[in-house]
Amino acid sequence: xxxxxxxxxxxxxxxxxxxxxxxxxxxxxxxxxxxxxxxxxxxxxxxxxxxxxxxxxxxxxxxxxxxxxxxxxxxxxxxxxxxxxxxxxxxxxxxxxxxxxxxxxxxxxxxxxxxxxxxxxxxxxxxxxxxxxxxxxxxxxxxxxxxxxxxxxxxxxxxxxxxxxxxxxxxxxxxxxxxxxxxxxxxxxxxxxxxxxxxxxxxxxxxxxxxxxxxxxxxxxxxxxxxxxxxxxx
Ligand code: PGA
Numbered sequence: 001x002x003x004x005x006x007x008x009x010x011x012x013x014x015x016x017x018x019x020x021x022x023x024x025x026x027x028x029x030x031x032x033x034x035x036x037x038x039x040x041x042x043x044x045x046x047x048x049x050x051x052x053x054x055x056x057x058x059x060x061x062x063x064x065x066x067x068x069x070x071x072x073x074x075x076x077x078x079x080x081x082x083x084x085x086x087x088x089x090x091x092x093x094x095x096x097x098x099x100x101x102x103x104x105x106x107x108x109x110x111x112x113x114x115x116x117x118x119x120x121x122x123x124x125x126x127x128x129x130x131x132x133x134x135x136x137x138x139x140x141x142x143x144x145x146x147x148x149x150x151x152x153x154x155x156x157x158x159x160x161x162x163x164x165x166x167x168x169x170x171x172x173x174x175x176x177x178x179x180x181x182x183x184x185x186x187x188x189x190x191x192x193x194x195x196x197x198x199x200x201x202x203x204x205x206x207x208x209x210x211x212x213x214x215x216x217x218x219x220x221x222x223x224x225x226x227x228x229x230x231x232x233x234x
Contacts, residue, residue, distance in 0.1 A: 004205055005153065005189050005212030006229045007032040007117065008219025009057065009085060016042035023047050023054075025222035029229040033219075034085050034117070037071055044080025055083035055117070058091055061104035073112035083115040087143060089159045099142035106143055110151055117153040118143055119193070119214070120180070124160035132158075133179045140183045149185035155214040156180055161194025163216060168194060170203035170210075177209035198227050205232050 019039035023046035030051035060070035087102035109116040120139040122132040193214030219225045
């Protein structure tokens with residue numbers, strides 16, 4: 001059986017000090033943590049001698065340049081990141097990230113040896129119009145053109161389920177995952193994200209095409225996140 005994956009996305013929460021404390025609290029679980037830029041170094045140091053992977057939540061697609069306020073893949077790598085979230089729906093909706101830009105970011109991450117965790121998902125409007133499959137296909141096809149599918153992770157995160165407490169049902173998620181799976185390799189880990197919690201996590205990972213979860217809100221408290229990790233990984 002393929003190994004399951006549990007990723008926490010801390011968004012714009014936790015100082016470097018708080019992040020290090022949480023990493024220590026989670027030390028026995030082989031989870032991946034996407035932390036704020038300023039917490040990367042402290043989190044990576046705290047994660048040494050554990051199986052925890054530390055990653056970032058975004059990067060710039062250029063190798064370097066006059067891009068005030070941006071962070072490059074090489075910079076992330078230097079401070080201990082091993083993966084990076086790309087195209088999270090908050091980046092797409094709040095910061096105008098397009099599929100083309102997401103594609104460039106995936107390439108840059110791979111070039112620097114970071115594992116891209118590509119996030120895709122439809123909006124409520126798109127689902128109500130019955131367009132979820134075509135939206136997912138378009139997002140994946142553009143973002144992954146020419147990409148080695150064995151070197152990436154993909155997360156299906158329906159936009160309407162993120163931070164809303166309204167998760168997709170496991171069956172709905174499986175249906176969307178089957179659409180994504182058809183375009184991905186058998187070996188590409190495919191995660192579900194969107195209001196995952198202690199109660200619903202097992203139903204998601206019991207689905208044939210769901211290889212793990214990407215957890216936002218419920219990853220902030222290490223006690224709760226540890227219980228989620230236990231249910232999926234142990
Ligand atoms: P949520 O966030 O678990 O709080 O819905 C998921 C995400 O944004 O990755």
